Amino acid sequence: MSAFGHSLARLLKSGDVITLEGGLGAGKSTLARGLISRILEDAGLASDDIPSPTFTLVQPYPWPDDTDAGREIWHFDLWRLDGPDEVIELGFDEALSRHAMIIEWPDRLAGLLPAEALQIEIEPIDDGAARVLSIKGGEAAGWPERLASLAL
Ligand SMILES: Nc1ncnc2c1ncn2[C@@H]1O[C@H](COP(=O)(O)OP(=O)(O)OP(=O)(O)O)[C@@H](O)[C@H]1O
Ligand SMILES: [Mg+2]
Numbered sequence: 001m002s003a004f005g006h007s008l009a010r011l012l013k014s015g016d017v018i019t020l021e022g023g024l025g026a027g028k029s030t031l032a033r034g035l036i037s038r039i040l041e042d043a044g045l046a047s048d049d050i051p052s053p054t055f056t057l058v059q060p061y062p063w064p065d066d067t068d069a070g071r072e073i074w075h076f077d078l079w080r081l082d083g084p085d086e087v088i089e090l091g092f093d094e095a096l097s098r099h100a101m102i103i104e105w106p107d108r109l110a111g112l113l114p115a116e117a118l119q120i121e122i123e124p125i126d127d128g129a130a131r132v133l134s135i136k137g138g139e140a141a142g143w144p145e146r147l148a149s150l151a152l
Helices: 002-009 028-042 084-089 092-098 106-112 143-148
Strands: 017-021 058-062 072-077 100-104 118-125 130-136
Touching: 002 028, 017 028, 017 106, 028 058, 028 072, 028 100, 028 118, 072 092, 084 092, 084 106, 100 106
Parallel strands: 017 100, 017 118, 072 100
Antiparallel strands: 058 072, 118 130
């Protein structure tokens, strides 16, 4: 899950939205941490402290490309939220217009889920020894071509 996050980081552009679905312990935070750590390393920043935003709900990180001044990547964990109103209070609209986002428990977004999001569903199999990923991403954000170039 972590290695897959590293690979995905290579594809990420500044406005992207990635959603991670899967039950408790599926590996969502592990994937998110892998992706963010690679982005921070590319920016020459320390990547050993990437907390799961279970309690803070959202955690922003700097975006490496300095031609995109002020851009960040925001890691959301929406598990504790009840619905879209509370997501808006977290600054979701601002993030959407400006930052990349990786979002755990995207079902809380309901109608706020952007159509161009890359949607990843994680399913543990073999008593948790392995994971199956189902990945869906539309043409508008160029996901089919980008995923085809994914180095696994
Ligand atoms: N591909 C994998 N194979 C086996 N174990 C894995 C895999 N990916 C993650 N794990 C392990 O599964 C456990 C749970 O992972 P993680 O915390 O990322 O899940 P989560 O989906 O964020 O769960 P939660 O919703 O409870 O926060 C961790 O111990 C992690 O090391
Ligand atoms: Mg988690």
